[in-house]
Ligand SMILES: NC(=O)c1ccc[n+]([C@@H]2O[C@H](COP(=O)([O-])OP(=O)(O)OC[C@H]3O[C@@H](n4cnc5c(N)ncnc54)[C@H](O)[C@@H]3O)[C@@H](O)[C@H]2O)c1
Ligand SMILES: O=C(O)C(=O)C[C@@H](O)[C@H](O)[C@H](O)COP(=O)(O)O
């Protein structure tokens with residue numbers, strides 16, 4: 001009898017389970033086979049995850065009678081590109097998988113976004129299973145069906161919504177995740193508290209060390225995050241409204257990622273989100289929407305866990321404020337040319353702010369630019 005935590009993403013005929021707990025990779029064949037009888041799969045993964053966990057997954061699938069092939073890609077954000085997409089599509093077609101077969105995304109958010117996109121376009125949409133192996137992927141990217149790749153003009157600008165059939169988050173696999181990547185994923189955990197769960201944020205302020213060291217607090221934080229995300233996605237699958245709240249910190253953060261040309265040695269996604277959330281709180285205070293004390297509280301927590309929180313924390317310098325603004329102007333929340341940001345009235349009181357004046361954003365970027 002397994003003791004996985006189960007969270008349901010309530011999307012009607014596209015509803016699916018998220019299972020969270022240790023040992024799920026070894027049980028993947030059983031869990032996938034019972035939901036998709038007779039399925040064959042292509043595993044998409046990266047070099048780091050393949051080195052430590054691919055054999056366990058293959059054995060787990062074998063044990064459930066599921067035939068698999070695999071494609072192993074270079075690790076890191078730069079892999080979210082057309083060349084890698086073509087490689088995945090080609091591998092799936094070469095394996096002669098049918099529409100009723102499945103692509104398994106086995107890795108962090110990069111692998112999840114890329115292979116979900118491939119699954120969404122091959123044969124106009126194949127089954128897709130998320131097996132997230134980074135903290136960020138377990139709490140965020142594996143849930144909700146946003147898939148895609150980057151452009152030099154901006155983050156995630158090319159993609160489709162394509163929901164997985166199942167998410168299997170094996171929490172034991174986080175033991176091999178580098179500390180920097182764990183911290184980066186934690187930024188998306190804190191995000192849920194800052195959006196609309198002030199009690200969760202306060203709990204994290206008290207318990208973050210236990211979340212980092214593993215054990216029940218870590219599983220609790222992952223489960224709370226998945227519940228928070230599943231809730232929003234079930235209300236607004238295609239981001240016509242509330243789902244944009246999940247973008248807290250991303251309007252600034254994505255601009256910073258594009259500005260460093262997706263160079264993970266300088267900035268990974270979760271770090272961009274951490275800086276972006278601190279900036280969103282500071283900008284809200286500057287616009288007299290929230291108290292500067294709340295911005296200071298967010299910055300203090302990010303500092304305490306060792307995350308970057310200001311633009312000056314991005315090593316190697318940044319392009320000027322006008323260039324950063326040009327990336328922000330490519331954000332998918334822009335409507336009829338007007339900027340949309342997720343701003344806040346305080347901790348856990350985020351809201352969607354449409355028609356944010358470009359002049360205010362530019363002035364704020366100049367004030368906060370490290371020069
Ligand atoms: N679709 C969504 O809703 C959504 C949500 C949040 C983020 N994202 C996207 O996710 C991406 C970031 O994801 P990420 O932070 O997981 O990055 P990532 O996929 O690059 O993984 C981080 C690093 O950790 C390594 N790794 C992963 N699991 C490991 C493990 N168990 N052991 C050892 N090494 C491991 C990877 O090889 C990589 O080097 C970004 O592209 C971001 O845009 C998407
Ligand atoms: O699922 C969502 O919706 C999110 O916004 C989650 C974000 O953490 C994630 O980084 C997402 O990929 C950003 O979406 P985008 O539409 O701004 O590219």
Ligand SMILES: [Zn+2]
Nearest residue numbers: 188250269273
């Ligand atoms: Zn994100």
